[in-house]
Amino acid sequence: MYKYFGSVTTSDREMLRMDIMRELLYKQADELLVMKNAVNMMAIGNLDVKFDIPTTTRIAPEQISEGSLAGISKLDFFQTPISMLKYQTRIRVTDEAKARQIANNQIQMSLVATARGLAYQMDADIASALVAGAAQTTAATYTWDSLSATPATDFANAIGKIFKNTNILDTDIQNIRLFVPAGIWAHMMKPIETGYLRLTVKDWMQSQFGIVIYPSRKLTTSALTVLASPETAMFLTYNGTAVPTAEQERIKGIGDEYILTRYYNTFVVPDSKTNVGTASFTDSLGNAVIGNKTSRLCTITGVSS
Numbered sequence: 001m002y003k004y005f006g007s008v009t010t011s012d013r014e015m016l017r018m019d020i021m022r023e024l025l026y027k028q029a030d031e032l033l034v035m036k037n038a039v040n041m042m043a044i045g046n047l048d049v050k051f052d053i054p055t056t057t058r059i060a061p062e063q064i065s066e067g068s069l070a071g072i073s074k075l076d077f078f079q080t081p082i083s084m085l086k087y088q089t090r091i092r093v094t095d096e097a098k099a100r101q102i103a104n105n106q107i108q109m110s111l112v113a114t115a116r117g118l119a120y121q122m123d124a125d126i127a128s129a130l131v132a133g134a135a136q137t138t139a140a141t142y143t144w145d146s147l148s149a150t151p152a153t154d155f156a157n158a159i160g161k162i163f164k165n166t167n168i169l170d171t172d173i174q175n176i177r178l179f180v181p182a183g184i185w186a187h188m189m190k191p192i193e194t195g196y197l198r199l200t201v202k203d204w205m206q207s208q209f210g211i212v213i214y215p216s217r218k219l220t221t222s223a224l225t226v227l228a229s230p231e232t233a234m235f236l237t238y239n240g241t242a243v244p245t246a247e248q249e250r251i252k253g254i255g256d257e258y259i260l261t262r263y264y265n266t267f268v269v270p271d272s273k274t275n276v277g278t279a280s281f282t283d284s285l286g287n288a289v290i291g292n293k294t295s296r297l298c299t300i301t302g303v304s305s
Helices: 010-032 095-099 103-132 151-165 170-175 182-189 201-209
Strands: 040-044 048-054 077-083 085-094 134-139 176-181 191-194 197-200 212-216 223-227 233-238 246-251 255-268 279-282 288-291 294-301
Touching (some): 010 246, 085 095, 085 103, 095 103, 103 134, 103 255, 103 279, 103 288, 151 176, 151 294, 170 176, 176 182, 182 201, 182 212
Parallel strands (some): 040 233, 134 294
Antiparallel strands (some): 048 077, 223 294, 279 288
């Protein structure tokens, strides 16, 4: 270990470099996320957390006569836990790559590829949790790539399901997002004529409903309607210091190895105690996962074959 500038050592320099690599990786991956538009992004310092969920989201005022007091309103809670999932990437740069002076390029390209892979995986995990966590569902009249398709009507039915089964306010409609399978995204660009205007299906729906539509490679045959809110779903990432998430190691006779780790998980906020643990899906390792459901999520099945 050698010292630089009096107090900075080689170990310090390596730690700083790894911190920068980790932050660049996380930043690039988060920027590539599509499903981040469906969840509330939250960084926490623990690997396990319990959320206190209120049994109601609305306490109504009571009309009373002068000189009297309203009855006492007490907000009750129930708890639901979640634990972080661990994802890791190992990057190796050989001594030969350093000798040929291509090590920096290799690291940079590896970081870009790792960010893409991390974003792809996070998108898949978020989509799986949200689709499984949708307590409401409606069927498309026709697939959205057919001439008889009525995506606006199908989406209106999904919005109706959310409003009918939740206590959301009328103003919440501006926070509704629609995610469609990437395979039919081009069909959302089909032109339609309304009076003297010629718009695409996507532009017309966005202007009429005040929503935003996103394509997702993680959806196949169903679209997903989301009321984006911290009360719907959260994407939790670990930002604590107890576990190292960026490490560098010298492999004797081979080269340098960089280990980048990220802990995260998607938490669907149950809208009632009966919806805790009622969702099930399979994760990327093939493990059965139990999650929560909420009526603030609605799938539209059969939009693509």
